[in-house]
Amino acid sequence: MKKLILLVFIVGLFFSVDVFAQDNNSALVSAVRHQLSSPALLRVLHYPQTAIRFYRQNNYGPVWINPESHSNTGNAMLLIDCVMQYGLSHSDFHPVDLQFDVLRDILDTPKIVDDSLKAKFDVLLTDAIITMMNYLHYGKLNPDYGSARIDYGMDIPFAAETKLQNIINSPDFKDAVLSVQPRAKSYVVLQEMLYVIRGQAPDDCYGEAGSDVMKIAANMERIRWAEIDDRQEFIQINVPTYTLKLHLPDTTVLFKVIVGTPETPSPTLQSQVTYLTTYPNWLIPNQIFTHNILQNALADSLFLGRNQISIYNRDGELTDITNAQLKFILKSPNGYYAKQAPGCDKTLGAIMFHFQNSYNIYLNQRDDQKLFTLDKRDVSNGCIWIDKAVELGALLLKYDGLGQAAQMYKSLKKIKTQNFILNKPVPLKITYLTCEVRNGELIRFEDIYNLDESLEMAIYGKNTHNISMK
Numbered sequence: 001m002k003k004l005i006l007l008v009f010i011v012g013l014f015f016s017v018d019v020f021a022q023d024n025n026s027a028l029v030s031a032v033r034h035q036l037s038s039p040a041l042l043r044v045l046h047y048p049q050t051a052i053r054f055y056r057q058n059n060y061g062p063v064w065i066n067p068e069s070h071s072n073t074g075n076a077m078l079l080i081d082c083v084m085q086y087g088l089s090h091s092d093f094h095p096v097d098l099q100f101d102v103l104r105d106i107l108d109t110p111k112i113v114d115d116s117l118k119a120k121f122d123v124l125l126t127d128a129i130i131t132m133m134n135y136l137h138y139g140k141l142n143p144d145y146g147s148a149r150i151d152y153g154m155d156i157p158f159a160a161e162t163k164l165q166n167i168i169n170s171p172d173f174k175d176a177v178l179s180v181q182p183r184a185k186s187y188v189v190l191q192e193m194l195y196v197i198r199g200q201a202p203d204d205c206y207g208e209a210g211s212d213v214m215k216i217a218a219n220m221e222r223i224r225w226a227e228i229d230d231r232q233e234f235i236q237i238n239v240p241t242y243t244l245k246l247h248l249p250d251t252t253v254l255f256k257v258i259v260g261t262p263e264t265p266s267p268t269l270q271s272q273v274t275y276l277t278t279y280p281n282w283l284i285p286n287q288i289f290t291h292n293i294l295q296n297a298l299a300d301s302l303f304l305g306r307n308q309i310s311i312y313n314r315d316g317e318l319t320d321i322t323n324a325q326l327k328f329i330l331k332s333p334n335g336y337y338a339k340q341a342p343g344c345d346k347t348l349g350a351i352m353f354h355f356q357n358s359y360n361i362y363l364n365q366r367d368d369q370k371l372f373t374l375d376k377r378d379v380s381n382g383c384i385w386i387d388k389a390v391e392l393g394a395l396l397l398k399y400d401g402l403g404q405a406a407q408m409y410k411s412l413k414k415i416k417t418q419n420f421i422l423n424k425p426v427p428l429k430i431t432y433l434t435c436e437v438r439n440g441e442l443i444r445f446e447d448i449y450n451l452d453e454s455l456e457m458a459i460y461g462k463n464t465h466n467i468s469m470k
Contacts (some may be wrong), residue, residue, distance in 0.1 A: 274354055
């Protein structure tokens with residue numbers, strides 16, 4: 001009923017075009033320029049530089065209250081009024097200023113309403129739509145594409161001001177705005193579940209966000225960060241489900257994985273697997289080198305030799321290890337690093353998958369099969385260990401098309417260190433999704449790193465402090 005009232009109201013607004021047309025457009029242009037130079041208003045905008053670029057493209061003319069180009073003002077107002085159905089919060093879209101009553105006054109009594117108020121309304125509505133598109137595309141709290149990076153247009157794949165410029169007068173304005181969302185099936189079904197949980201038709205806009213709605217919103221946000229494209233091959237590791245899925249054109253293959261503990265969590269990230277190595281040497285992470293390797297070597301003089309571990313200085317020179325030298329290294333561990341040869345206790349297993357990341361984590365086989373029988377498999381140091389990793393390697397090499405799978409098996413049989421370069425790198429998405437939809441039912445997973453509550457609160461504007469992006 002509320003939606004019907006809004007639609008009738010908006011239709012009524014635009015019967016007033018003849019009256020509105022009496023406004024002096026040059027005065028409004030001047031007012032828009034003034035608003036975009038006002039520090040007070042710019043502090044209110046979520047994307048001030050984006051708004052400035054947009055209006056510069058339009059010679060600073062108003063785009064929502066202009067009688068020549070107001071056809072989608074009603075659609076824009078309805079979109080931001082209904083943001084909850086897309087997992088967003090009304091509080092992010094200038095709800096105090098962008099009122100239908102204010103718009104009615106602007107259109108019905110243009111001579112009475114001050115030009116500065118008209119211009120402010122126009123700029124705020126532009127910022128709201130730009131914000132909606134950015135939040136739908138990148139997410140509100142994207143760790144890789146923060147609001148400042150997006151606002152200044154620093155090496156970003158999607159520019160909201162360009163999109164808005166292209167669709168501002170489109171008869172398909174609403175669909176065009178919503179088209180910037182992820183198209184991944186996991187995202188689409190979560191959004192559909194929002195309607196089911198709230199018992200509403202897709203166009204209904206009201207109601208409070210309950211726990212399931214907030215859970216869904218948090219996970220829709222994370223899918224936006226991941227930039228998942230179901231139309232291509234990719235690897236997705238989802239930490240809370242302890243699973244790796246290899247998505248191929250005609251099938252999806254599931255593998256068990258082991259992830260980091262809450263104290264040493266596995267991060268979320270986007271990268272790509274570029275090559276595989278059989279029986280790799282292990283460049284031991286600094287934290288393990290300092291807190292484990294050096295301590296064990298001091299306690300046991302045979303530890304390094306037994307585990308085939310060598311210590312090097314930063315110039316790559318092999319260090320002659322004595323007890324005194326170990327004590328010296330322990331005082332300045334950043335000047336040294338350690339490598340472990342393949343074999344021995346097979347820390348990295350028989351195969352490792354190489355991908356660039358800033359967290360110094362590995363994706364590799366683990367020979368201890370008992371770990372994979374656990375239901376709760378958050379026991380690693382942050383690295384991700386794969387069950388049946390050789391099978392995963394064979395599938396990657398098979399679909400890569402260079403016929404390297406047979407050679408990989410020969411290398412494994414000979415216990416040989418060998419690299420297998422992928423002709424086409426495979427995208428890797430490490431995600432932290434704590435719910436999904438199966439057969440029309442919302443399934444929740446354990447929030448093993450306790451990240452959901454802070455993200456949910458941040459999305460709904462209730463707590464923006466100490467938010468972890470992992």
